Amino acid sequence: MNKEIRKTMPLLPISIVMQLTDLTARQIRYYEEHELIVPARTEGNRRMFSLNDVDDLLEIKDLLEQGINMAGIKKVFEMKNEPLVTKQLKKEITDEDLRRILREEMRQAQSMQKTSIRHGDLSRFFS
Amino acid sequence: MNKEIRKTMPLLPISIVMQLTDLTARQIRYYEEHELIVPARTEGNRRMFSLNDVDDLLEIKDLLEQGINMAGIKKVFEMKNEPLVTKQLKKEITDEDLRRILREEMRQAQSMQKTSIRHGDLSRFFS
């Protein structure tokens, strides 16, 4: 009986996610349409969301309030999965560039720590 | 925006609870009928379960497999909320009784610790 509840397990119906995020069903489906989230589906085609999905939705909401559009948010999400260094390596950069990039990445990591306390982190919700 | 996700928040529809506990809807509703759990309801009268409810259901399942019936399980649940000492005090016991009871309670607390690792504790599910 090797069960495990992970933040990635699809547990929540859309009604609950609406309450948790203060988004409308229309908004949530629209963001899925733009592939910012990919909720699981039941056999009967109902969406089921994980806590990570809720997390992502809260971040989307925040970025939208900052005036960023779907395309921008999609790019932001891509960057989260593929760190700066990786992308730059693909471009065959010089050592000089690399040093600049690493400095920049450290700077970003710092500011992310600050903001992650306020935005898009479900952990703060748990007692 | 003082939100908080607690183990007591009703987030899960019955279908998910069925998967999590390997119980049928009939069983879950039957246990509610006997007031072993009291899931929340949506405006439209659908049951919504908290993680604590799932926890309780797993414990119910375990106790049932041990041959304990509804009445017995209900008593076990009452005891969890009202520790032995409290109940005995109501009966105006002698000091001699009290000493016996405290010894017994410690014994039970020990065995509870052992079994709680295996049964009725959702925390083991989280990554």
Place this chain on the structure above:
DNA sequence: AACACAATGTTAGGTTTTCTAACATGCAAA
């Protein structure tokens, strides 16, 4: 053996929730 009861299965009919798809609206940028 016959019975009684507890726990669960099954079915029927009705209601709520969610789905997709289409069209409407508000607003900002070109």
Place this chain on the structure above:
DNA sequence: TTTGCATGTTAGAAAACCTAACATTGTGTT
């Protein structure tokens, strides 16, 4: 002013859930 993005609204269909009733299974009792 026209365009396009984000969201609202509506309609019709399907899935999920509800209660209530009756059926089945297993177990203990007389």
